[in-house]
Amino acid sequence: xxxxxxxxxxxxxxxxxxxxxxxxxxxxxxxxxxxxxxxxxxxxxxxxxxxxxxxxxxxxxxxxxxxxxxxxxxxxxxxxxxxxxxxxxxxxxxxxxxxxxxxxxxxxxxxx
Numbered sequence: 001x002x003x004x005x006x007x008x009x010x011x012x013x014x015x016x017x018x019x020x021x022x023x024x025x026x027x028x029x030x031x032x033x034x035x036x037x038x039x040x041x042x043x044x045x046x047x048x049x050x051x052x053x054x055x056x057x058x059x060x061x062x063x064x065x066x067x068x069x070x071x072x073x074x075x076x077x078x079x080x081x082x083x084x085x086x087x088x089x090x091x092x093x094x095x096x097x098x099x100x101x102x103x104x105x106x107x108x109x110x111x112x
Contacts, residue, residue, distance in 0.1 A: 002066040005108055014100045019045040023052035036075075047075060068101045070094060090103065 002018055009016035022041045039047070051067045058065035072094050074087045 005066050008108055009019060009104055021046040021048060023048055068105055070101055072098045
């Protein structure tokens with residue numbers, strides 16, 4: 001599912017990156033800072049709260065799944081201080097990416 005989305009995005013010139021993510025129960029958790037170093041070491045580049053549910057449901061029904069993530073706020077980790085901060089991305093760019101991602105996903109659903 002992911003490779004089909006990636007190929008379709010490239011054809012439409014939609015910038016997309018396949019990456020490892022961590023799906024956690026509590027995104028705004030002060031204990032998360034303690035785990036970020038380990039997550040980074042394992043190649044994690046994004047953290048969300050919903051994706052694991054999508055994959056759990058797909059696995060239950062023996063289906064494939066993919067997730068398209070559109071970052072709105074960015075967790076910036078300072079290794080020297082072992083702390084993180086959040087930065088919000090511009091709303092206009094977020095809305096543009098969201099529109100592109102919805103079109104991409106719907107086109108893939110219709111074509112299957």
